[in-house]
Amino acid sequence: MFSVPVHAANPGPFTGTGNWTYVIPGAAPVLIDAGVGKPEHLSALAEAMPNGPAVVIVTHAHSDHASGAPALLERWPAAVFRKIAWPERDVSAVPWQALADGDVIETAEGPLEVIHTPGHAPDHVVLWHAASRTIFGADLMQLGNTVFIPAAHGGDLAAYLRSLKRVRALSPLRVLPAHGPAIEDPVGLIDHYLSHRQQRETQVLTALEAGAATVETITARIYIGLIDTLAPLAQENVLAHLVKLETDGLVRRTTEGWKSIE
Ligand SMILES: [Zn+2]
Incomplete structure (x- = not known):
């Protein structure tokens, strides 16, 4: 599975070193997560895909993943933006198209399957590349840390544990998270979390x-x-x-x- 990690240039107290977004280049490039709209991020994205993304998948509405969508839309107006709806949190300036569990996103590397993994946020998704057993994991897991479950703001621990077990059942070999380095033993990390x-x-x-x-x-x-x-x-x-x-x-x-x- 070939993808280009592009940093969102947003280090801070709640994002640690900041967010990774991922580009899958090709005739119709796919971008996973929108970052926060930093000019450095947009320049790096333009380097990875000169004509911009055809599709932007936003993994959930937390601001470090979603708030950059209006800036991306302004720069690349033809891009299609997709996420699972979270009406209270979704940035209204973006014409979101629906996303659902089981949807398939076509990429130059083959299909990515959308897996709805609520818990950290109600709209949270990960993307599964079955051919390489790779998951774009967003905020489902992170090396060296547990994942924050904001119970008073849409978090749900029971749902999170179910999401972890569902992903574990896929026996992934590699998880590319939004925070921190690639996770090469995701099943071991899930067992540790549980x-x-x-x-x-x-x-x-x-x-x-x-x-x-x-x-x-x-x-x-x-x-x-x-x-x-x-x-x-x-x-x-x-x-x-x-x-x-x-x-x-x-x-x-x-x-x-x-x-x-x-
Ligand atoms: Zn989050």
Whole structure:
């Protein structure tokens, strides 16, 4: 599978070193993710595909993946922009065309299959190149880090775990993520993620049984020594676990806070 990684030139506190977007060149080039519209990114894209993209697939509506779409549209008005709709978050200045699980995107390297992988975001997709067992993984996984599940903003931990298992079942050999280097042992990383989440779930239940009843107190018990700026992210992860455990029938919300069900 030949693709050209093109950096979106957007390092920052929430994107780490920034985002990778991917170009599959050819007569009708395909671009995966739009970046944030930085001029350096547009120049690098023009180098990888002088006539611009025929199709832009946006993997989800988070701003580091989607907010560059209007700038791309202005520069290459003939490009078709596709994503799964997330009406509250989608940039309205772009005439989005629908995308759905199972859709096939034709490229010079052969077909890419769209796999809807909600969890990190409700509209999140990855793209599967079966011939090389390669996945363009967007924010499904990242080397050296777990993936943020923003439970109060469209994140869903139970859906995320299902998405990981669905991708694992494909036995991918390589994942090209939006953040960080290529992942050469994606099944191993998925197994690590699944056991990590299981461990966190146990920690949340233990904290509840010890009397912690709010997201803040549970987070403080689990994430010892967490720096203040990261607390909101950790709290959303804890909330994601609580919502999943509530769905599983293991915890409930009461007027005094969260309680485990004996
Ligand atoms: Zn994201």
